[in-house]
């Protein structure tokens with residue numbers, strides 16, 4: 156795989172700086188910036204995963220590396236609700252990203268149910284932070300209901316307040 | 322010629338503010354510049370980096386009006402002075418009295434001082450509280466150390482938010498310089514972070530990148546800068562070269 160060309164940053168947190176300047180200076184002969192590629196509504200995705208017959212989450216050993224399991228995809232319940240599974244890690248971020256873009260497009264209010272989360276990594280938390288910020292930009296609301304573990308991890312990373320779970 | 326006061330600032334922790342302050346300042350001093358470092362972090366790590374650990378009084382006491390600035394200036398190397406944090410500095414962050422004045426303490430203290438110096442570098446703490454506000458009041462020029470990871474972009478976004486607010490309220494524009502202070506040259510992510518930075522801060526990223534190197538983490542425990550600890554190392558070269566960039570305003574060109 157040509158990892159060199161692969162985009163490893165899902166979102167540019169500084170994109171707003173250009174937007175602000177363009178508004179301030181009114182006239183801008185600049186091409187529309189490439190930032191837009193990363194905004195939520197840029198690429199419609201329809202990867203909504205129907206997976207309603209999910210049984211109890213298996214107990215997960217926190218130290219074990221997680222094997223990506225298609226059957227355990229984060230559940231999208233419809234009506235802007237997303238349920239995160241027990242173990243969230245970087246392998247799943249791309250999929251979650253797509254799923255979140257999808258719900259964010261279709262709903263003004265999004266509820267992320269993170270009550271089952273037992274482990275979560277920085278990549279996933281970053282993604283949620285980004286989602287929160289994007290939502291504000293589009294005047295949408297993201298509410299996260301979180302497990303204790305989720306809250307601890309978020310606080311540890313200093314994003315608890317941002318995610319409004321602290 | 323008047324003195325240049327520069328805040329080394331980024332509210333994200335561990336990005337290399339103190340390492341950059343100490344080593345850049347020493348490199349500048351070795352090039353003949355007169356430099357004063359202000360340890361503006363209650364942790365006092367900048368002082369430690371120079372082996373100066375015994376000071377009880379520092380900039381905190383000056384801001385609280387307990388002592389004079391002159392009494393807390395220490396010569397730590399040729400051409401290089403240190404104003405330690407002192408144990409009172411942490412009180413500043415907690416000040417609840419004094420209204421808007423609280424943010425303006427450092428600027429007032431520095432107003433007519435240190436006029437014989439070429440540069441004053443303020444090593445800011447990893448927070449966006451009152452100390453950072455004081456630093457932003459006191460300077461027109463910011464040096465922003467950045468590591469090459471995603472969260473530091475996130476942190477920079479926050480910092481720029483505060484900076485813009487200050488620019489509005491104080492009606493000034495900061496000159497901003499970014500320095501990649503903990504750069505992993507092998508990591509692809511670092512390069513992508515750099516590309517994003519180049520897009521938003523064209524002509525503002527100092528040309529020399531400080532590469533990640535354990536030696537930089539080792540030298541503070543000896544109370545030495547890298548220029549004393551391993552003068553021949555690539556990190557020492559990085560900082561000498563960064564000092565040149567800093568003096569000549571040598572920046573990276575966009576991709």
Ligand SMILES: Nc1ncnc2c1ncn2[C@@H]1O[C@H](COP(=O)(O)OP(=O)(O)OP(=O)(O)O)[C@@H](O)[C@H]1O
Nearest residue numbers: 334335336337338339340447503532533534537538
């Ligand atoms: N280029 C580098 N290579 C290796 N280690 C580094 C480098 N720069 C800094 N470090 C180490 O990383 C740690 C954090 O650096 P430093 O204290 O300079 O950051 P800081 O931004 O001042 O942190 P704080 O926010 O706590 O004040 C220190 O242990 C330091 O020695």
Ligand SMILES: [Mg+2]
Nearest residue numbers: 338339362366
């Ligand atoms: Mg520091």
